[in-house]
Amino acid sequence: MDCCGGTTEHEDDCGEVKVKDSIDAKTVEAAKALESENYSAGFATTIETDFAPKGLSEDTIRYISAAKNEPEWLLEWRLKAYERWLTMEEPTWAMVRYPKIDYQAYYYYAAPKAGAKYASIDDVPKEILETYEKLGIPLREAEVLLGVEGAVETAAEGREKPRVAVDAVFDSVSVATTFRKELQKAGVIFMSISEAVHEYPDLVKKYLGTVVPQSDNFFATLNSAVFSDGTFVYIPKGVRCPMELSTYFRMNAENTGQFERTLIVADEAAYVSYLEGCTAPMRDENQLHAAVVELVALEDAEIKYSTVQNWWPGDEDGKGGIFNFVTKRGDCRGDRSKISWTQVETGSAVTWKYPSCILRGDDSVGEFYSIAVTNGRQQADTGTKMIHLGKRTKSRIISKGISAGKSDNTYRGLVSVNRKAVNARNFTQCDSLLIGEKCGAHTIPYVENRCASAQLEHEATTTKLSEDQLFYARQRGIAEEDAVALLVNGFVRDVLQHLPMEFAVEAQSLLKVSLEGSVG
Amino acid sequence: MTTALRDFIKNPTAAELELVARYGMQPEDARRERAFLAFAETGLPHRRMEGWKWTDFKAALKALETPAAASAKDPLPDDGALVFRFTPKGFEAPAKLPDGIRMVVQPGVQAFPGAEDVPMGALAAALAGGGKRPATLAFEITSSEAPRLHFVFEGAGEASFARIVFLVRSGASLTLTESYLGGAGLTASVLEFDLERGAKLNRTIFQRGGAGEALAVTGIAHLGAEAEMTQTTLAFGAKVARMETRVVHQASGSKLNLNAAYLSGKGFHADITTNVRHGAPSCVTRQLTKGAVLDGGTGVFQGKFFVPRKTGQHTDADMQHQALLLEDGAQVFAKPELEIYADDVECAHGNTCGALDDAQMFYLRQRGIPETQARAMLTEAFIAEALGMADEAVRDVLLAEAQNWLSS
Numbered sequence: 001m002d003c004c005g006g007t008t009e010h011e012d013d014c015g016e017v018k019v020k021d022s023i024d025a026k027t028v029e030a031a032k033a034l035e036s037e038n039y040s041a042g043f044a045t046t047i048e049t050d051f052a053p054k055g056l057s058e059d060t061i062r063y064i065s066a067a068k069n070e071p072e073w074l075l076e077w078r079l080k081a082y083e084r085w086l087t088m089e090e091p092t093w094a095m096v097r098y099p100k101i102d103y104q105a106y107y108y109y110a111a112p113k114a115g116a117k118y119a120s121i122d123d124v125p126k127e128i129l130e131t132y133e134k135l136g137i138p139l140r141e142a143e144v145l146l147g148v149e150g151a152v153e154t155a156a157e158g159r160e161k162p163r164v165a166v167d168a169v170f171d172s173v174s175v176a177t178t179f180r181k182e183l184q185k186a187g188v189i190f191m192s193i194s195e196a197v198h199e200y201p202d203l204v205k206k207y208l209g210t211v212v213p214q215s216d217n218f219f220a221t222l223n224s225a226v227f228s229d230g231t232f233v234y235i236p237k238g239v240r241c242p243m244e245l246s247t248y249f250r251m252n253a254e255n256t257g258q259f260e261r262t263l264i265v266a267d268e269a270a271y272v273s274y275l276e277g278c279t280a281p282m283r284d285e286n287q288l289h290a291a292v293v294e295l296v297a298l299e300d301a302e303i304k305y306s307t308v309q310n311w312w313p314g315d316e317d318g319k320g321g322i323f324n325f326v327t328k329r330g331d332c333r334g335d336r337s338k339i340s341w342t343q344v345e346t347g348s349a350v351t352w353k354y355p356s357c358i359l360r361g362d363d364s365v366g367e368f369y370s371i372a373v374t375n376g377r378q379q380a381d382t383g384t385k386m387i388h389l390g391k392r393t394k395s396r397i398i399s400k401g402i403s404a405g406k407s408d409n410t411y412r413g414l415v416s417v418n419r420k421a422v423n424a425r426n427f428t429q430c431d432s433l434l435i436g437e438k439c440g441a442h443t444i445p446y447v448e449n450r451c452a453s454a455q456l457e458h459e460a461t462t463t464k465l466s467e468d469q470l471f472y473a474r475q476r477g478i479a480e481e482d483a484v485a486l487l488v489n490g491f492v493r494d495v496l497q498h499l500p501m502e503f504a505v506e507a508q509s510l511l512k513v514s515l516e517g518s519v520g
Numbered sequence: 521m522t523t524a525l526r527d528f529i530k531n532p533t534a535a536e537l538e539l540v541a542r543y544g545m546q547p548e549d550a551r552r553e554r555a556f557l558a559f560a561e562t563g564l565p566h567r568r569m570e571g572w573k574w575t576d577f578k579a580a581l582k583a584l585e586t587p588a589a590a591s592a593k594d595p596l597p598d599d600g601a602l603v604f605r606f607t608p609k610g611f612e613a614p615a616k617l618p619d620g621i622r623m624v625v626q627p628g629v630q631a632f633p634g635a636e637d638v639p640m641g642a643l644a645a646a647l648a649g650g651g652k653r654p655a656t657l658a659f660e661i662t663s664s665e666a667p668r669l670h671f672v673f674e675g676a677g678e679a680s681f682a683r684i685v686f687l688v689r690s691g692a693s694l695t696l697t698e699s700y701l702g703g704a705g706l707t708a709s710v711l712e713f714d715l716e717r718g719a720k721l722n723r724t725i726f727q728r729g730g731a732g733e734a735l736a737v738t739g740i741a742h743l744g745a746e747a748e749m750t751q752t753t754l755a756f757g758a759k760v761a762r763m764e765t766r767v768v769h770q771a772s773g774s775k776l777n778l779n780a781a782y783l784s785g786k787g788f789h790a791d792i793t794t795n796v797r798h799g800a801p802s803c804v805t806r807q808l809t810k811g812a813v814l815d816g817g818t819g820v821f822q823g824k825f826f827v828p829r830k831t832g833q834h835t836d837a838d839m840q841h842q843a844l845l846l847e848d849g850a851q852v853f854a855k856p857e858l859e860i861y862a863d864d865v866e867c868a869h870g871n872t873c874g875a876l877d878d879a880q881m882f883y884l885r886q887r888g889i890p891e892t893q894a895r896a897m898l899t900e901a902f903i904a905e906a907l908g909m910a911d912e913a914v915r916d917v918l919l920a921e922a923q924n925w926l927s928s
Contacts, residue, residue, distance in 0.1 A: 452850055455874035
C-alpha cells in the first residue's frame, strides 16, 4: 500500500486480530459484525444524477461555475485557487495513513437531475425527502407542523417547540432550506451559498476567503477551486437568531467528493447557534470530503458551531469510508466576540480536522469542545488552534478521544499567544481513553507563548477505563457493554453539555453505537 | 566523494560546505560515511523539520567561525573526580584510571544506529576524531564505587566534535558530570549509554555558551532490566543550543528521572528535547523541566513518550514542563507529546506557561525586598525543584549558578 505519513507502529498488525484469552471469540465476532451493520445511515438513494465530467481540470471548474450560473469574479477566484493547488503538495504530517488519493478518479459535481433548488418543499423529489426522513430530518413535517406560510406564532409557542431551520445539502447541491421566510422576518439570511452569491453578492464577496484564504492549505485550496454548495448565514446587528440553524450534508452518488463551503457572519452583538450533521452511504470506495467553514464574529457577537460528524467510517477491515479533510476556522474579529466549536466525531475513515479560532478582538473568547470516537480501522487526527492576538483573549480546549478496535485517535492542537495578547489565558485539557489493546491514542499539543503576562495551562492523561468503576457498575447488574457506555458517557459529559439539546441526544446514542463491541 | 556529498545537501550554506570539507579530511571509513550521510540527508536541521521548528541551526549557523567570547569558567568542582577535557583540537585524560573503569581510545568510528533521527548526533559521530582526538571514546564501568567522571568541553575554535560511549555493566554505577563551556563556533557531542541489568547512571549536564555559538548535545541511553538513570540538565543556552536526550526502556522494571532547567537571557536560546520509548513493560519515567526566560530569550521544550503496543503495558510515565516568562519579549515554545498504543498504562503530561504570581511578588515587595531580588527568590524556588536530583557533589553549585544568573 502506498501510504502517506503516519507511523510504522501498525505494520506488524495487518494479520488476524489477536484477542485476549478472557474474551469469547464469538462475542468478538458478533461485535465486529455489529460495528458496520450499526451504521444506520448507510443506505443509498436511487435518483437520477447529473455529474460533471470525471476528474479535475479547468474544465471541471468551469462546468461547476456554469452549472451554478456564477458571476465571473467567482469563476476567476476558483481558477486562481486551482492554479495554486496544482503547485501544492498533499500534507503528510498528520498521524494518518491512507492509500494515495487519485484526484482524477472523483466526480467533483453531482446533482439530482430534477434540478438543484426547488421553489417549495413540495417540489423536492420524493426520494430525497425520504432520504432525509430516514435520517431523522423530516424537512416537510417541520415546516408543515409549524406553518410556514403566513402563520404567525406567539412567542410562547416558539418556546414550547424548539425549532431548527435546516439547509439540506445533497451531494453537490442544496435541495431545501426550511424556515427561510420565518428567518427573514428577523433579518437573518439563511440560504445555500450558491443562492447567496446571486442574492447577496456584496456580502459574500466581502467575507468569502477572509478567514480561510484561497491558498490556506492543500485541501482548502482544492475546496476553493471546486466548492459546490454549503450554507451562508448572516445575522444582522443586534439580532439573536430566533431558532437553531443547521445544515445536513448527505453524500449519495458514487465516486463523488463533497466540497461544501459554509460562511457564517455574525454582525455586531448578534448570536447564532448552528448545527451541522453529515452522513453517507456505505460504499466500498473511499470518498473525499474536503469542506471549508469560515466564521466571522464582529464586536460582541457570538457563534456557536456544533458538528455531529457521522460519515461512513468504512467496514471493519477498513474498506471504504470517507476521507474527511476539513478546514474550519473562526475569526473573532470584534472585541468581546466569542466563537465556540463543539464537535462529536464518530464517523469517517480518516479525519483531518482542526476547527480553530483567531482571537483578534480584545477580550474575545474561543472555545473548543470535542469528542472523537474511533473504532474499527478509523484514524482521526483532530484538534484545534487558538491564536491569541487581542488583549485579554481567553480560550478553552476540552478534548476527549476514545479509541477502540484497531483505530488511532490523535489530538493535535496549537495554542499561540502573540506578543500583544496581554493577559491572555488558555486552559487545555485532553484526555484519551483506550478500549482494547490494538488501538492508539496520541496527544500532540503545540504551545507558543510570546507574551509574559499570558497564562497557559495544559494537562492530559491517557488511561484505560477504571476497572473499579467497571466492577461497580457490573455488580449493580449492568451489562458490561452498557456499563462501558455509561462510564464513557460520564467521561465525555463535559463536552456533551455544550451541545444544543437536540444534538446531545443524537450524540449520546451515536456514542453508544460506536462503542459497542469494543470492550476488551 | 566530497563532490558527491557536496551535491547531496540541497543548496548548502557556507557552514554546511565547511562541514563537508571537514568530513573530506577524515580518513575514509564506511561507518563514518553512513553517519555523515544521515546528517547530509537534511543538512543542518532547520525550522521546516518537525522536530526543529523552534531550533533552526541552518539559520543560526551561517559559517564556522571562532567566536569572540572565550569559554566560561567551569563551576563544577573537579576534586575527587576524573577529569576528561575536549577542546576543538585536543583531548586530555587522566594518566591512570582506577579499577572498575576501563577506557578505550578508538581511532575508528563505531556504527551509529538510528543516526537519521538525530542529525546533530550523526554529525558529531561523523566528525569526531582527527589530531589527538579519539573518533570514539569508549568506557566500560564494572564497579559500583567508581569515582565521578567529569567531562569538560571548552576552548576557542571553529568547531568541536566528540563521541563517547559508556557501557555500565550489571550492578555497576556511573556518576557523570559534563560542562559545556562554549568557546567554539559549533560544538556537537554525542554520548551513548548502555545500562545492563540493575546498572545505575547519574548524569548531570551544565551548559553555558556565548551568544554567538551553536551547541548540540545528544544523549542516547538504553536501560536494561531494573536499571536506573537520573539526568539533570542546567542550560543557559547559546545562539542556538539543543540538549537532546533519547532513552529506551529495553527491559522491564527500569526507572528514569529526566529533569532539566533552562535559563535563557537576551539573545540566548535553550532547547530541551527528549524522547522516551517504553519498550518494555512496567517501566517508570518521571520528567520535570522548568524554565525561566528574559526579554529577548527563547526557551524550547519538546518531550515525547512513546508507548508501543504490547511491550509498553503497565507503563507509568509523567511529563511536566513549566515555564516562567519573566519579562515582556520572552518566548517559550513547548510540545509535550504522547504516542500511546498500549491500553493498560498511566501516562500524563502537563504544561504551564506564565508570569510570576503577582500576589507572591507583592508579598515579598511589601516586606521591603527589592523587585529584582524578589523575582530572583521566587524564580530560584521555582527552578530548584528541577535540580534536586543532581549528584550531591554538584547540586549546590548548579543552584548557585542559577541564583547568580537570576540576581544579575
